[in-house]
Amino acid sequence: MMEIGLSHYLVVSAVLFCLGILALATRRNAVLMLMGIEFILNSANINLIAFSHYQGLNLEGHVFALFVIILAAAEAAVALAIVLHVYRMNNTVDADRISRLKE
Amino acid sequence: MTADTLLTLVLIILFIPLFSFALLLAFGKRLPRNGDTIATGLMFLNLGLALAVLYGVYALPETPAIHGFSLTPIQMNFQWVDFHTTITVFGNTIPLQIELGILIDRLVAIMLVVVTLITAVVHLFSIGYMHGDPKYHRFFAYLGVFAFSMLGIVITNNLLLMYAAWELVGLSSYLLIGFWYEKPRPGYAATKAFLMNRVGDIGMWTGIMILFTSYGTFRFDEIFAHIAAGHLPFGSEAWLTAAGILIFMGAIGKSAQFPLHTWLPDAMEGPTPVSALIHAATMVAAGVYLVARTFPMMSGGALIVIASIGTITAFVAATIAIVQNDIKKVLAYSTVSQLGYMILALGVGAFTAGFFHLVTHAMFKACLFLGSGSVIHGMHHGLHKIHDHDTDAQDIRNMGGLAKKMPVTFATFLIATLAISGVPLFSGFLSKDEILAGAWAFGGLRGELAVIVPWVGFFVAALTAFYMFRVVILTFLGESKRPDIYEHVHESPMTMKIPIIVLATLSIFIFFSFNPFSGPSGWFVKSLPAPATVTGGNWYQFAHGEATHGEVTQGEASHGAATDVAVEGEESVHGESMTDEGVAVVANPSQEAFEHAVHESHIPAMITSLILALSGIGLAFLVYRRRMIDPDRVAARVAPLHRFLLNKWYFDEIYEDWVVVPGVHLISRMMRWFDTYVIDGAVNGVASLTTWQSRLSGLFDKWVVDGAVNGAAYVVGFFGILLRKTQTGKIQAYIAFLLAGVVVLFYVFR
Numbered sequence: 034m035m036e037i038g039l040s041h042y043l044v045v046s047a048v049l050f051c052l053g054i055l056a057l058a059t060r061r062n063a064v065l066m067l068m069g070i071e072f073i074l075n076s077a078n079i080n081l082i083a084f085s086h087y088q089g090l091n092l093e094g095h096v097f098a099l100f101v102i103i104l105a106a107a108e109a110a111v112a113l114a115i116v117l118h119v120y121r122m123n124n125t126v127d128a129d130r131i132s133r134l135k136e
Numbered sequence: 137m138t139a140d141t142l143l144t145l146v147l148i149i150l151f152i153p154l155f156s157f158a159l160l161l162a163f164g165k166r167l168p169r170n171g172d173t174i175a176t177g178l179m180f181l182n183l184g185l186a187l188a189v190l191y192g193v194y195a196l197p198e199t200p201a202i203h204g205f206s207l208t209p210i211q212m213n214f215q216w217v218d219f220h221t222t223i224t225v226f227g228n229t230i231p232l233q234i235e236l237g238i239l240i241d242r243l244v245a246i247m248l249v250v251v252t253l254i255t256a257v258v259h260l261f262s263i264g265y266m267h268g269d270p271k272y273h274r275f276f277a278y279l280g281v282f283a284f285s286m287l288g289i290v291i292t293n294n295l296l297l298m299y300a301a302w303e304l305v306g307l308s309s310y311l312l313i314g315f316w317y318e319k320p321r322p323g324y325a326a327t328k329a330f331l332m333n334r335v336g337d338i339g340m341w342t343g344i345m346i347l348f349t350s351y352g353t354f355r356f357d358e359i360f361a362h363i364a365a366g367h368l369p370f371g372s373e374a375w376l377t378a379a380g381i382l383i384f385m386g387a388i389g390k391s392a393q394f395p396l397h398t399w400l401p402d403a404m405e406g407p408t409p410v411s412a413l414i415h416a417a418t419m420v421a422a423g424v425y426l427v428a429r430t431f432p433m434m435s436g437g438a439l440i441v442i443a444s445i446g447t448i449t450a451f452v453a454a455t456i457a458i459v460q461n462d463i464k465k466v467l468a469y470s471t472v473s474q475l476g477y478m479i480l481a482l483g484v485g486a487f488t489a490g491f492f493h494l495v496t497h498a499m500f501k502a503c504l505f506l507g508s509g510s511v512i513h514g515m516h517h518g519l520h521k522i523h524d525h526d527t528d529a530q531d532i533r534n535m536g537g538l539a540k541k542m543p544v545t546f547a548t549f550l551i552a553t554l555a556i557s558g559v560p561l562f563s564g565f566l567s568k569d570e571i572l573a574g575a576w577a578f579g580g581l582r583g584e585l586a587v588i589v590p591w592v593g594f595f596v597a598a599l600t601a602f603y604m605f606r607v608v609i610l611t612f613l614g615e616s617k618r619p620d621i622y623e624h625v626h627e628s629p630m631t632m633k634i635p636i637i638v639l640a641t642l643s644i645f646i647f648f649s650f651n652p653f654s655g656p657s658g659w660f661v662k663s664l665p666a667p668a669t670v671t672g673g674n675w676y677q678f679a680h681g682e683a684t685h686g687e688v689t690q691g692e693a694s695h696g697a698a699t700d701v702a703v704e705g706e707e708s709v710h711g712e713s714m715t716d717e718g719v720a721v722v723a724n725p726s727q728e729a730f731e732h733a734v735h736e737s738h739i740p741a742m743i744t745s746l747i748l749a750l751s752g753i754g755l756a757f758l759v760y761r762r763r764m765i766d767p768d769r770v771a772a773r774v775a776p777l778h779r780f781l782l783n784k785w786y787f788d789e790i791y792e793d794w795v796v797v798p799g800v801h802l803i804s805r806m807m808r809w810f811d812t813y814v815i816d817g818a819v820n821g822v823a824s825l826t827t828w829q830s831r832l833s834g835l836f837d838k839w840v841v842d843g844a845v846n847g848a849a850y851v852v853g854f855f856g857i858l859l860r861k862t863q864t865g866k867i868q869a870y871i872a873f874l875l876a877g878v879v880v881l882f883y884v885f886r
Contacts, residue, residue, distance in 0.1 A: 054871070057868070058871045058872055066867065128866065128867045
């Protein structure tokens with residue numbers, strides 16, 4: 034049984050990132066795509082904290098992660114509000130079908 | 137006076153009229169009295185200087201004559217153009233350069249006095265005659281430039297400068313004849329005079345060029361020396377004769393000789409003082425002067441042509457003068473006739489007589505013209521008073537009885553008429569008698585057809601007396617035909633009387649010879665012997681004369697034998713003997729024989745001419761005063777002849793139909809061709825070039841410029857169409873691109 038090291042965190046983060054991208058790329062539902070974005074942001078957070086932890090013990094990475102969480106919260110709020118409005122106007126949140134601005 | 141003083145004086149004389157011209161042209165209107173007193177004063181100053189030169193030249197000690205000049209020539213030369221190359225002239229290599237210069241000899245001195253005298257009195261006369269003319273100052277300016285050019289002709293010692301002055305005279309006569317250019321006829325007359333002079337000048341220039349190409353010089357003395365040395369142009373006598381005749385063509389034009397005489401009567405459209413200056417004394421005398429100057433180089437052949445032209449002119453003009461009714465036209469034709477006399481005299485070899493007649497004629501003919509000017513002035517005044525503007529003031533049929541109204545004019549006019557008619561005690565008698573003696577001698581020596589020359593000469597003398605007295609009688613004597621005009625005619629003012637009095641006085645014999653019956657004994661003829669001809673054996677050969685006039689003096693006898701052999705004659709002329717003799721007056725044996733014959737025929741010629749002149753005068757009195765023969769009935773009886781003469785032998789019509797109209801037709805056709813093919817061609821060519829150029833430019837625009845613009849647009853559009861496919865609006869697609877981009881970047885920046 035090996036020691037849990039930086040690489041493990043990075044792998045988890047990478048998997049999380051890939052899942053987020055996959056969600057973004059494959060899901061048509063706007064809410065699910067937002068969830069994918071949250072995945073991506075959190076994978077980045079994991080990276081920040083992991084690097085912060087393993088590369089000298091200063092708290093810069095933690096602070097950064099906190100900012101990201103706050104930003105993510107704000108982004109989620111705004112994005113959900115947009116999604117709600119989109120739903121009201123189009124009766125759907127399917128990204129493929131919201132194409133009124135095209136052309 | 138030294139030679140230098142004389143040269144300086146002559147240069148001053150030359151440039152004073154030019155100064156007067158420039159002054160009057162520039163400041164004429166601002167000068168007091170429009171500058172007439174200044175111009176006149178300058179001319180009288182000029183006359184004084186010319187008299188001083190005359191005195192100076194005659195006071196010079198007699199020196200050996202240079203070839204072909206009258207006695208004691210002074211020359212000053214300066215180099216004008218140097219071509220920096222050499223030419224070979226008859227074996228001598230000389231630098232090719234053009235020298236100009238001044239020549240003063242007795243001929244020049246006398247001409248200077250004649251020209252300045254006539255110019256001065258004409259200036260004075262013009263003050264009265266031209267009074268009130270709107271271009272008053274310009275008239276005096278033109279007189280100035282005319283005097284300048286005429287003096288230029290007189291004082292040059294080379295043909296080039298003479299030709300330049302010759303053309304200047306043509307120009308200034310054009311300005312003066314066409315002085316009243318606002319009227320159509322003077323303008324036409326001026327153009328005619330100018331163009332007819334050009335015809336003669338073409339010949340003159342060709343002649344000058346023949347001499348220049350042969351001898352490489354324009355100077356008289358050098359040309360004469362070459363000919364005297366036996367150097368003929370292009371090695372042929374014919375060329376020498378041709379050169380002489382061609383140079384004489386200039387004189388035909390300027391001196392109004394047949395067949396170019398028609399300009400002079402038309403030139404009477406100019407103001408009368410101009411007629412006196414140009415057409416009596418100076419410009420027309422230039423032609424005679426030219427022949428006198430070039431006399432030594434005139435070969436026998438050329439002289440024959442000159443004599444013939446002179447004879448024809450004298451006869452034709454005299455016959456026309458009989459029937460003319462315009463007082464100035466009569467004088468004009470009489471001038472042409474008298475010029476014919478002078479040319480005739482030079483042609484037969486009577487050099488001195490011809491030049492003598494030039495001088496005396498200048499005086500009395502200027503007097504006649506100015507007198508006619510005075511008459512016309514009076515008539516104008518009368519016509520003005522009765523408000524008649526249609527009657528011709530110059531028509532002698534409207535005159536008559538003017539002697540009582542204009543006594544001074546009448547007296548002077550009569551004196552001049554007596555002079556021109558050849559009545560003893562007047563100058564014309566002396567000179568005309570000399571000419572007739574020369575013609576007589578010529579006819580006698582040559583025999584055959586040459587006797588026509590003296591016959592015509594005598595006949596013309598009678599005609600001259602007749603038509604001049606016809607004018608005098610119709611103008612001044614008898615009853616006036618128009619009493620209404622006559623009433624208002626009055627004598628001319630002082631400024632017009634003085635010139636005619638001066639000129640009439642100078643028409644009296646005393647100024648030329650103390651013996652009224654013998655010209656040759658006077659100072660004039662004695663001081664101006666004929667220059668020795670340099671043409672040697674090419675001169676007249678009076679072989680018959682030698683035989684008939686057996687009495688050859690001892691000195692001549694040796695030469696006389698040689699006359700029939702041209703080569704020997706040449707030797708005797710051109711040998712050293714001539715320069716050794718000092719004043720070689722007449723060196724050619726034929727010339728000597730001629731002089732002798734002239735001397736012989738002097739008395740018979742004088743008696744004949746006297747009888748003829750008096751009978752001419754008598755006939756005029758019988759016809760026009762006593763009315764014993766009605767001139768109108770005579771005219772009616774010979775109506776065709778009368779019409780022929782009245783129409784001036786139809787010269788103008790012939791020129792009009794045969795020269796002017798075909799010439800204009802030809803020129804207009806050439807012009808039309810030029811217009812159609814050259815001008816239009818150029819215009820159309822430029823137009824089609826422009827069309828082609830614009831077509832090309834259009835193509836360039838369409839394909840290159842527009843092509844670039846459209847191509848850019850097309851390319852942009854093409855890629856737009858291509859790339860818009862990626863703009864699906866599908867987020868997933870964008871994310872896929874983004875990922876692809878990241879992957880690519882990952883590989884690129886690995």
